[in-house]
Amino acid sequence: MDFLSYLVSGISLGSVYALIALGYTMVYGIAKMLNFAHGDVIMLGAFVIYTISTTLGLPAIVGVLASIVICTIFGIVIEKVAYKPLRKASSLAVLITAIGVSYLLQNAALLIFGSDTKSFTSVVTLPTLKLFDGQLIISGETIATILVSVVIMVALTLFINKTKPGKAMLAVSEDKGAAQLMGINVNRTISLTFAIGSALAAVAGALLCSAYPALSPTTGAMPGIKAFTAAVFGGIGSIPGAMIGGILLGVIENLSKGYISSQLSDAIVFVVLIIVLLVKPTGILGKKIREKV
Numbered sequence: 128m129d130f131l132s133y134l135v136s137g138i139s140l141g142s143v144y145a146l147i148a149l150g151y152t153m154v155y156g157i158a159k160m161l162n163f164a165h166g167d168v169i170m171l172g173a174f175v176i177y178t179i180s181t182t183l184g185l186p187a188i189v190g191v192l193a194s195i196v197i198c199t200i201f202g203i204v205i206e207k208v209a210y211k212p213l214r215k216a217s218s219l220a221v222l223i224t225a226i227g228v229s230y231l232l233q234n235a236a237l238l239i240f241g242s243d244t245k246s247f248t249s250v251v252t253l254p255t256l257k258l259f260d261g262q263l264i265i266s267g268e269t270i271a272t273i274l275v276s277v278v279i280m281v282a283l284t285l286f287i288n289k290t291k292p293g294k295a296m297l298a299v300s301e302d303k304g305a306a307q308l309m310g311i312n313v314n315r316t317i318s319l320t321f322a323i324g325s326a327l328a329a330v331a332g333a334l335l336c337s338a339y340p341a342l343s344p345t346t347g348a349m350p351g352i353k354a355f356t357a358a359v360f361g362g363i364g365s366i367p368g369a370m371i372g373g374i375l376l377g378v379i380e381n382l383s384k385g386y387i388s389s390q391l392s393d394a395i396v397f398v399v400l401i402i403v404l405l406v407k408p409t410g411i412l413g414k415k416i417r418e419k420v
Contacts, residue, residue, distance in 0.1 A: 129209075129385065131263055132263055132264075132381050133384075133385040133386075134378060134381075134382070135263070135265055135269060135324075135382050136269065136381050137374075137377045137378035137379070137380065137381030137382060138269075138273060138374055138377060138378060139268070139269040139272045139273055139338065139377070140338070140377035140380065141357075141373045141374035141375065141376055141377020141378055141380075141383060142272045142273050142275075142276035142277075142334075142374060142377070143272060143276070143331050143335045143338070143350065143371065143373075143377070144277055144350065144353055144357045144372075144374075144376050144377050145208070145276055145280070145369055145370045145372070145373025145374055145377075146279065146327050146330060146331040146334070146354075146373070147165065147166065147169060147327070147328060147331045147350060147351060147354030147357075147373075148354040148355070148357040148361070148369035148372060148373045149279070149280070149283065149324070149327050149369045149370070150162070150165050150168075150323075150324030150325065150327050150328050150354075151165055151324075151354060151355050151358040151363070151369070152181035152358045152361075152363050152364055152365060152366060152368070152369040153296075153320050153323060153324050153366070154320055154321060155323055155363050155364055156300050156363070156364035156365075157296050157299050157300045157316065157317060157320045158299075158317045158320060158321075160210060160218070160221045161221070161222060161225060161355070162205075162210070162225055162226075162250075162321070162324070163222070163225040163226055163228075163229050163355070164205060164209075164225050164228035164229040164232060165324065165325075165328060165351055165354075165355075166229070166328075166347035166348055166349075166351015166352065166354070167228075167229050167232035167233055167236075167347045167348070168201060168202060168232070168325050168328040168331065168345035168347070168348060169196050169253055169328045169329075169331055169332040169335065169346065169347035169350060169351065170232070170233070170236060170293045170328070170342075170343075170344060170345070170346045170348075171197070171198060171201060171232060171236070171329075171332075171347075172194040172195070172197070172198045172328060172329030172330075172331075172332035172333065173194070173332035173333065173335070173336045173342050173346060173347075174236060174239075174249065174342065175190065175193055175194040175197050175198070175329075176190035176191060176193075176247075176250060176332070176333055176336070177190075177245055177247055177248075177336075177342055178190075179193055179194075180248060180250070181245075181248055187250040187252075188192060188250075189330075190214075190250065191250055191330075191333050194329040194332065195264040195330065195331060196328045197325050197329075198325045198326060198328055198329035198332075199322045199325050199326045199329070201214065201274070201325060202217075202321040202324060202325025202326070202328075203318050203321055203322050203325075203402070205228055205321065205325075206313060206317065206318055206321040207318065209224050209225075209227075210224065210225075210227055210229050210321075211314070211317075229348075229355075229370060233344050233348070233375045236344035237344045238306075240344065242343070242344070243343075244341050244342065244343045245341070245342040245343065246341070246342075247336040247337070247340040247341060247342045248340070249267075249268060249337040249338075249340060250333050250337050251267045251268045251271045251334075251337050252267065253267030253268075253270050253271050254267055255267055257272060257370075260407070266338075268334070268337045268338040269338070271334065272334045272338060273336075275330065275334065276370070279327065279330070280366065280367070280370045283323075283366060284366055284367070287366070289313075291317075292316070292319060295311045295312075296316055296319070296320060298311055299311060299313055299316045299317065300364070311320040325381060330346075330386050331350075332346075332347065332365045335350060345388070347369075351360075353376060353380075353393075353396070354373065356372075356376060356397065356400055357369065357372035357373040357375075357398065357406035358372060358373075358378040358409055359372070359400065359404070359410055360372035360375065360376060360400050360403060360411065361373070361410050361411050361412055362409055362410030362411055362412040363410060365410070365412040367412055368410055370414065371411055372410065372411065375411075376396060379395065379396055379399055380392050380393070380395075380396050383396070
């Protein structure tokens with residue numbers, strides 16, 4: 128029964144990683160850049176919920192909706208101010224800028240909210256599920272996290288494959304120049320990608336802090352790194368790959384904590400990633416891209 132408990136908790140944690148990884152994989156797949164500030168958008172969204180729900184005493188749903196709106200706006204602003212001017216710059220310049228934006232958000236939160244760890248009140252109201260005569264207990268946060276992640280992945284897949292803006296994203300990911308010649312507004316499409324990724328980060332922040340009720344300016348740092356690892360694990364640029372990579376990463380981490388060592392769990396996760404990439408460098412569902420010369 129312990130194994131099932133670890134497995135369910137791992138799937139829940141992995142679902143949060145998957146939500147964050149979707150933002151990474153969308154931005155990379157379409158804009159071909161790594162937004163390392165993405166993890167700090169999670170922290171921003173959680174602080175918005177904390178301020179509205181705890182400080183102001185408004186209903187949690189108001190905090191979640193406000194968090195999604197504010198994070199979406201921040202995602203667009205970050206893209207316009209920090210990344211758009213570097214559209215034709217080297218990948219190293221974009222990477223350094225992303226790290227700079229990440230530290231800017233962390234230190235801004237540090238100045239506004241202080242360094243003390245805040246106690247986050249769960250936004251999930253689902254009841255706890257007890258199975259096998261109470262031997263297996265699944266929290267409402269776990270159920271909500273898994274359900275929300277599955278619904279978002281399905282909705283995102285349908286959006287990209289069935290709608291006009293989604294098909295524009297696919298076209299831009301294939302060839303920006305050709306997409307522009309066909310009348311697609313590349314800048315608007317990339318901004319939409321950042322907006323969707325940041326909205327997903329807000330949802331991930333709400334679920335992550337509900338399951339692990341502690342909030343600080345560095346809350347999004349490690350989950351962001353692990354979610355990026357999950358995106359690479361599953362095949363960066365692939366939406367199903369991000370979902371699979373996130374869940375596998377969460378399961379491996381939780382089983383490692385339960386059966387090996389909680390202190391070595393992170394190291395084990397990255398060792399598994401290295402092994403997978405040695406066997407399949409593009410990740411589980413990643414495709415090898417041939418460049419024309």
